[in-house]
Amino acid sequence: MNSPLIKITDLHKSFENQIVLDGVNLEINKGESITIIGQSGCGKSVLLKHIIRLLEPDSGKVFFDGEDLSELNFNQLISVRQRTGMLFQSAALFDSLTVAENVGLSLKEQRHYSKNEIDKIVAEKIDMVGLSYAADKYPSELSGGMRKRAGLARAIADEPEVLLYDEPTTGLDPITADMIDDLIVDLNRILKVTSVSVTHDMKSAFKIASRIVMLYQGKVQFDGTPDEVRKTDNPIVQQFINGNATGPIQVR
């Protein structure tokens, strides 16, 4: 058995007296497509950000490919981050740059590629997300769905091994959301990446996940395949996937 690509052990994180993660343990194997579900504000995005050390844990460890992230120096951390791509909740495109410049930025800053090579890679990635017609537009000129697609193109620009998706479908209409889900499934298949997505959109979770993890009260409440999630008699999971306001989950 290979060791997991990402291993999270006993992760704790609080913000100003509010406990967000309270001992999370999670192992993610190479090639898996994991979806982390849970209520808004339950720490899903916080967990995701720990995987590339955008946040530092209060206690606990995060290992990436066997390496303890907290012990990496700046350059080692950069090389870990270059092996990952992240799609942010609001896409987080740089608003002073066009779509093409956004997608090409990490390549340009690495200084290993000529301008022609960058242009070629950028055109290819933008084409993969079907945004070629908007390559020279600025983020403020794009719709929500187009921004997510541009963010996706930027996340895959550097051929990452791991893709992190922070609420990829939040704020989109159902049709656009489904299109983004299809795109994620396609990208995961074509690029053969390990993917970790965070969502509270169950339709999206069932579509893109090979394994679903539910966070509740700062801990992993459930961990299983989409089928196991559907069949479980765990009342917390059932309440969440069915979207019932009454049940064991207290809405704060």
Added chain:
Amino acid sequence: MASALVGLGRKGVNFVVKLGGMAIMFTRFIGSLPKFYQTFGLTVEQIYKLGVQSLPLIVIISIFVGAVSAWQAAYQFKFIGAPLHYLGHAVGKAVVIELAPVLSAIVFAGRVGAGVTAELGTMKVTEQIDALESMGISPIRYLVMPRILACLFMVPFLVIFANFVAIVGGLVVSVIGVDVSAETFLSGFRNSFKMGDLVNGLIKAGVFGFIIGLVGCYEGFNTKGGAQGVGKATTTSVVISSVSILIFNFIFALILFRI
């Protein structure tokens, strides 16, 4: 009473946290300096945006700074019966040593410090800074270094213009309003001019520029919340920069001008 003390204590702690945070950003800035060559283009862009585009504003305020100092000096000279051929001397000293560096820096803090904090603060709350980090690009090198360097170089550059324009403003007011000839004003200025004063003024301006850049970037990077947070960070940035400029200016006076 107790809650007032707690509030005061919390403010004190926040102040120390801020100082510590700025010190950390400062050391990371210094640490990134060897990679300056990768940031050259971005620095040039910031020099233009922050510095060159501030020139018209600095020129306008400097005309009036020179004009009012000539007018007020003449008024006081008349009051105490001092000879008006010292007008060029008084205006020159006041402008080169204090008025041009300090007022230019404060106006620069209002225009550029606020702009830097608002821009970086918006990037922070919309996760653009996280996005940079996630791509393996150092935000210190990509965002902070070009802005601090631009402020560091451009405030002294602007002060050179401010000096020149303020002296001209003083000269015009002296000739037209006070009836001192241009030759008298300029010979007073020439006789009192010391290169050391100019250099000291420019060194001060560099320090002020550095403070504006560092505070502007720090407050931007530590913005929390949404639009309200950006507004608050921007205000804090200008307040801290302006107060620090005046405090450091006093320290400079104590060190450089021993009585």
